[in-house]
Amino acid sequence: MARPAFSTQPSRAGRRLRRAILVAFLVVVAVVLVLPLTLTQQAADANLDPTTLGIDFAMNKSIVRTETTIAMFVALAAAWNLIGGLTGYAAFGNVAFFGLGAYTVGYLTDKLHLSFALALPLAPVVAAAFAGLIGLPLLRLRGHYFAIATLGTGIAVGEVIKNLDVFGGATGLFPPILRHADALFFYLMAANAGLAVLVTWLVLRSRFGYGLIAIRENEEAASVLGVNTTAYKVGAFALAAALTGLAGGIFAQWASFIDQESVFPIQYNVEMILMAIIGGAGTLFGPVAGAIVLEWLILELAGGGASAVYAQIGLGLLLAVTVIFVPRGVVDFFGGSSRLTLGYLRRTLRETSV
Amino acid sequence: MSLFVQQLVLGLMLGGVYVAVAIGFSLVWGILNIVNLAHGALVVVGMYATWFLFTHAGLDPFLTLPLDALILFAVGYFLQRVLINRVIRAPLFFTLLLTFGINLVLINLFLLWFKADFRSVTPSYAGTGLSLGAVTVPYIRLAALVIALVQAGLVGLFMNRSRTGFAVQAVGADKDAAQLVGIDLRHVYALTFAVGAACAGVAGGLLSTIQAISPTAGEPYTLQAFVVVILGGLGRVSATVVGGLLFGLIEVLAQSQVPGLGAGWSNAIAFAVLVLVLVLRPQGLMGRLA
Amino acid sequence: MTGVLELESVTKRFGGVAALTDVSFSVGEGEILGLIGPNGAGKTTLLNCISGVYRLDAGKISLQGRRIDGLPPHQVARLGIGRTFQVVKPFASMTVRENAAVGALFGSAQAHMAPKAAFAWADEVLEMVGLAPKARLTVGSLTIPDRKRLEVARALATKPRLLLLDEVMAGLNPVEVDEALEMVRRVHAGGITIVLIEHVMRVVVGVCDRVIVLHMGQFLAEGTPDEVLQDRRVVEAYLGEKYAARRHG
Numbered sequence: 001m002a003r004p005a006f007s008t009q010p011s012r013a014g015r016r017l018r019r020a021i022l023v024a025f026l027v028v029v030a031v032v033l034v035l036p037l038t039l040t041q042q043a044a045d046a047n048l049d050p051t052t053l054g055i056d057f058a059m060n061k062s063i064v065r066t067e068t069t070i071a072m073f074v075a076l077a078a079a080w081n082l083i084g085g086l087t088g089y090a091a092f093g094n095v096a097f098f099g100l101g102a103y104t105v106g107y108l109t110d111k112l113h114l115s116f117a118l119a120l121p122l123a124p125v126v127a128a129a130f131a132g133l134i135g136l137p138l139l140r141l142r143g144h145y146f147a148i149a150t151l152g153t154g155i156a157v158g159e160v161i162k163n164l165d166v167f168g169g170a171t172g173l174f175p176p177i178l179r180h181a182d183a184l185f186f187y188l189m190a191a192n193a194g195l196a197v198l199v200t201w202l203v204l205r206s207r208f209g210y211g212l213i214a215i216r217e218n219e220e221a222a223s224v225l226g227v228n229t230t231a232y233k234v235g236a237f238a239l240a241a242a243l244t245g246l247a248g249g250i251f252a253q254w255a256s257f258i259d260q261e262s263v264f265p266i267q268y269n270v271e272m273i274l275m276a277i278i279g280g281a282g283t284l285f286g287p288v289a290g291a292i293v294l295e296w297l298i299l300e301l302a303g304g305g306a307s308a309v310y311a312q313i314g315l316g317l318l319l320a321v322t323v324i325f326v327p328r329g330v331v332d333f334f335g336g337s338s339r340l341t342l343g344y345l346r347r348t349l350r351e352t353s354v
Numbered sequence: 355m356s357l358f359v360q361q362l363v364l365g366l367m368l369g370g371v372y373v374a375v376a377i378g379f380s381l382v383w384g385i386l387n388i389v390n391l392a393h394g395a396l397v398v399v400g401m402y403a404t405w406f407l408f409t410h411a412g413l414d415p416f417l418t419l420p421l422d423a424l425i426l427f428a429v430g431y432f433l434q435r436v437l438i439n440r441v442i443r444a445p446l447f448f449t450l451l452l453t454f455g456i457n458l459v460l461i462n463l464f465l466l467w468f469k470a471d472f473r474s475v476t477p478s479y480a481g482t483g484l485s486l487g488a489v490t491v492p493y494i495r496l497a498a499l500v501i502a503l504v505q506a507g508l509v510g511l512f513m514n515r516s517r518t519g520f521a522v523q524a525v526g527a528d529k530d531a532a533q534l535v536g537i538d539l540r541h542v543y544a545l546t547f548a549v550g551a552a553c554a555g556v557a558g559g560l561l562s563t564i565q566a567i568s569p570t571a572g573e574p575y576t577l578q579a580f581v582v583v584i585l586g587g588l589g590r591v592s593a594t595v596v597g598g599l600l601f602g603l604i605e606v607l608a609q610s611q612v613p614g615l616g617a618g619w620s621n622a623i624a625f626a627v628l629v630l631v632l633v634l635r636p637q638g639l640m641g642r643l644a
Numbered sequence: 645m646t647g648v649l650e651l652e653s654v655t656k657r658f659g660g661v662a663a664l665t666d667v668s669f670s671v672g673e674g675e676i677l678g679l680i681g682p683n684g685a686g687k688t689t690l691l692n693c694i695s696g697v698y699r700l701d702a703g704k705i706s707l708q709g710r711r712i713d714g715l716p717p718h719q720v721a722r723l724g725i726g727r728t729f730q731v732v733k734p735f736a737s738m739t740v741r742e743n744a745a746v747g748a749l750f751g752s753a754q755a756h757m758a759p760k761a762a763f764a765w766a767d768e769v770l771e772m773v774g775l776a777p778k779a780r781l782t783v784g785s786l787t788i789p790d791r792k793r794l795e796v797a798r799a800l801a802t803k804p805r806l807l808l809l810d811e812v813m814a815g816l817n818p819v820e821v822d823e824a825l826e827m828v829r830r831v832h833a834g835g836i837t838i839v840l841i842e843h844v845m846r847v848v849v850g851v852c853d854r855v856i857v858l859h860m861g862q863f864l865a866e867g868t869p870d871e872v873l874q875d876r877r878v879v880e881a882y883l884g885e886k887y888a889a890r891r892h893g
Contacts, residue, residue, distance in 0.1 A: 090447040137633045144389045156625030217735035226721035226750030312462040319455030323448040352444035
């Protein structure tokens with residue numbers, strides 16, 4: 001008899017490997033979490049006068065910036081995983097929620113002079129409400145239709161906002177700058193990433209999660225078994241939107257300047273999907289791993305300036321290689337039966353090509 | 355009144371552009387079930403090809419169209435045969451991701467080679483037009499409309515009259531059965547994509563005389579081609595023609611007649627049309643019920 | 645007789661084609677009702693109408709006196725109608741046990757259990773249909789008869805009062821059919837009313853109390869299995885007029 005595609009019984013060596021990886025992972029997490037504190041300490045030592053701070057400070061600042069960006073993408077990828085990975089709806093426009101969250105904070109702090117602390121909680125609310133609104137018509141669509149309709153959402157929302165002068169038009173919005181808050185932004189982003197993982201964990205264990213996976217596997221069967229498919233899909237979409245919007249809201253204050261280009265980049269749509277898929281869509285930690293590896297790679301490669309073009313080309317090639325050779329995600333290798341061998345690559349290639 | 359007629363004329367002309375862009379996109383989607391996110395980038399390849407031949411070889415832009423088609427045919431055949439065929443049986447968003455990756459690579463190659471500068475193709479007759487009373491019909495746009503319709507006709511003939519066209523249709527209808535009667539799937543897939551790319555090349559050639567050329571000039575056209583196909587209905591050349599013309603009219607009329615909307619709103623208008631059609635008539639105006 | 649399920653003049657069209665015209669019948673409490681008819685008679689369409697997958701163009705369907713036509717499928721399931729699909733629709737990435745548990749997590753008002761209870765009930769149901777030894781396997785490794793069993797298990801897990809079975813015996817060999825018959829009897833003994841679509845006449849004769857025959861989307865005949873199979877109109881519908889004329893002639 002054929003071996004099941006996804007065995008739930010890892011080998012003993014596999015278990016030991018996973019335990020080692022887990023320990024190493026926890027150590028890294030601890031370092032990553034503590035580092036920004038030293039930054040705050042350094043700033044305090046210098047009596048909040050940046051001119052007296054040395055190279056160390058600048059270096060740490062840049063590391064923390066990288067960490068913050070990565071944490072942001074962990075949240076984006078994990079949020080996408082709820083609708084794309086668990087529910088199986090290929091959402092290509094989540095950047096709309098990111099942008100809406102960012103503009104919520106931007107508008108409230110810049111135009112209405114609300115404090116960041118008061119504005120931020122509204123970012124996920126606005127994003128989720130919008131997701132609920134467009135989710136009702138869009139989630140009736142399947143396959144390509146849903147994918148491109150959501151892609152259009154991301155583009156259109158950005159364009160509409162750019163055309164409305166209340167939201168700063170083409171100039172953008174300027175939330176008042178918060179000084180020496182690098183650590184704060186890192187912890188906010190990291191907390192949001194943690195929240196996204198926690199939410200996924202809870203969902204996977206709940207009736208809601210089983211309903212979503214049932215929808216992914218066969219929507220008609222799910223509905224006759226009693227799954228309220230419309231409510232579940234819209235729920236998952238809104239949940240993903242809320243987490244994405246929260247990330248956008250934090251980003252707006254962190255960047256202290258936003259415009260259409262900076263918070264509605266079409267590319268984010270695909271990057272978060274790629275992260276989830278490389279790591280393993282539908283799994284708990286897959287999107288996290290994918291986001292950390294891929295965003296770190298992107299940041300390293302980009303480095304600003306002319307090399308950005310090469311970074312983009314690299315990303316495109318990586319996309320091609322990933323979808324051609326590793327359709328089930330890298331986490332598949334750690335989680336179960338398949339090992340990363342030439343045979344595996346050949347088999348997946350044969351399965352998916354003509 | 356004459357202003358309104360002028361808008362109608364411009365709408366139809368713009369519709370011609372959309373027909374040209376959407377024909378190849380629709381073919382690839384209908385037959386291969388691939389929504390080609392690199393379609394816009396292929397259009398840009400056609401733009402640069404025409405620009406190059408116009409500036410360096412002095413060829414009239416309209417004479418470069420067959421060459422654009424040839425170049426893009428080769429590019430398309432290569433892309434499908436070497437890359438996309440590898441994931442054609444994977445879940446659908448893998449083809450979306452792959453074509454997005456191809457799009458990304460192409461755009462950045464353009465950036466490397468041509469920089470972000472805007473270029474243009476301006477033959478001597480650019481800016482002239484046919485005056486009918488108060489209404490002016492720009493020659494270049496009129497020619498673009500005619501060529502778009504001819505192109506649509508040729509694709510229709512190819513699909514319905516040629517042996518290869520029948521093979522392509524057979525594959526679109528049932529790929530396993532087609533394989534059983536001896537059709538080489540890999541070749542037919544590559545051929546279909548190549549024809550789609552060639553159409554994109556011609557569209558690019560036409561567009562190079564109408565708008566500024568830049569690496570990202572093709573971006574809006576992928577979404578717009580999608581909207582055109584949805585509007586007309588998937589699977590028939592005539593439906594794409596109707597969808598394209600209608601979409602051009604809708605866009606021009608919305609921008610000129612609805613207060614508050616202007617040139618910056620074209621994506622939002624496209625999206626609004628998309629959502630309306632998908633909700634009210636998912637099979638498209640000329641589509642049959644599944 | 646007041647039935648659990650009442651259909652009144654049910655009509656369903658696709659475009660211009662009438663798939664069901666004016667079909668009326670009722671299903672009695674505790675009955676096993678067979679639904680037969682040649683291919684294209686509208687049997688599966690009828691099931692789709694009852695379970696809320698399709699909307700009616702005309703007519704009424706009530707469950708225990710309550711209108712259910714127009715309700716979405718999940719609400720019909722909530723009211724206690726479970727069904728299987730002729731072409732099996734398993735949740736492929738899940739294990740057999742998880743598949744059944746989805747039915748128990750959602751399903752009828754009597755089901756709708758918390759995860760822990762749902763898995764316990766799923767195990768019981770798998771025992772009932774004979775899939776318990778394969779509970780931990782993924783669906784991909786199941787044989788065709790096992791997949792059909794899983795369809796039944798999933799529907800049973802919803803704790804239905806009415807179970808609609810769509811050709812669960814098609815493609816099974818005689819031994820497997822006997823096992824499946826035994827399974828249907830067990831389920832019925834548990835107090836569930838059953839409507840089953842079947843081509844295998846041995847099954848129809850073996851378990852059905854009453855049979856309704858559809859032909860070209862219309863009600864054709866009704867009676868005990870023996871009566872119906874003797875009915876000239878039914879024989880004509882199945883085998884063509886000439887054969888019937890010769891046989892009765």
